[in-house]
Amino acid sequence: MKIFYDFDHLGEIRNAVITTGSFDGVHIGHKVILQRLKKLAAEIGGETVLITFHPHPRKVLYPDTLGKELFLINSQREKINLLQKAGLDNLIIVEFTLAFSKITSIDFVKNILLNKLHARMIVIGFNHHFGHNREGDYGELRKFGSSNGFEVEEIPEQDIHNESVSSTKIRKAIQNGSIQKANAYLDHQYIMMGVLFNSSETLEEIGFPCYSMKIEEASKLVPPNGVYAVTVTGEDIFSRAMCFIRKNDDSPLDTLVEVHLLENYGSIEGQVGTLLFHKRIREERVLTSTDDLKKQLTIDRNQVDELIF
DSSP states (O other): OEEESSSSSOOOOTTEEEEESOOTTOOHHHHHHHHHHHHHHHHTTOEEEEEEEESOHHHHHOTTTTTTTOOBSOOHHHHHHHHHHTTOSEEEEEEOOHHHHTSOHHHIIIIIIITTTOOSEEEEOTTOOBSGGGOBOHHHHHHHHHTTTOEEEEOOHHHHOGGGOOHHHHHHHHHTTOHHHHHHHHTSOOEEEEEEEEEOHHHHHTTOOEEEEOOOOTTBOOOOSEEEEEEEEETTEEEEEEEEEEOOSSOGGGOEEEEEESSOOSOOTTOEEEEEEEEEEEEOOOOOSHHHHHHHHHHHHHHHHHHOO
16 A cells, blocks of 8 residues: 655556545445445556545644544554555545645545546545535535546445444444444454553563553543453564553543563564454452452453453
8 A cells, every 4th residue: 555645746546546534443334435446446447545634624623622522543553554454555644734624625626636636436425525614525526527537426325334333433432441342333353553662560570561552642542441352463473462551531642551461472562563452351440459459460361361262
């Protein structure tokens, strides 16, 4: 997958089949669109293109209201990883600014989709709007396409909203610790990616050595405090693990995320790890003694051992 951060250094993209959107979560509805993109591109010897935005438009347009309260399923690193796995050919990450938000829908189509990308086909989700004040829609696109030599296709609602899937519903499930429900909506496991560091000397002393993972973006949605069954993957690792989360609401980047591996590996400090979440084992508990902590962690580890095999 080729990644671009503007429209001026694209190189050649053959017969571009394009969609746009945030694609937060890269969930089952998004995958319907991506699969359709790939099928259409294969038919005309073309390449798939997704135009997405960073930061999220709500963060820019409503920084003190809707944007302030918005936490995203994926960091940018995670979204890139998921889109690459989905088989996308070209990803264009646009810096979303107030100036960009004022581009009219017609100018966006004419100056970017046509003049920059030479679009052959454009695929949009049901009820998708774009451009200044969300004025552009399927009808306008189709009308413009018929006079400018590109085709437009809208994915029907029932194909996208399988069980009413939406990024909003997935975020709510994650916020409630309902990892299995979120995973079903996503059609893959909820993930967290970041650099792993040695951590928790106290836990190591009682037989539970851990690595910590730094949250990379303050807007990253993190599940509630507690213990989770996860799989940790990376360049030199694939291990079942327990994940401990303690959120810092005042400073999200300082949220504590620690993992204890069930398999033995050499040091993986400094590697980029991916946590694949399976299930929330329990809520956070206050344990007053080292013995109580060791007993509880042993119970937790046994649960993870039985759950992931």
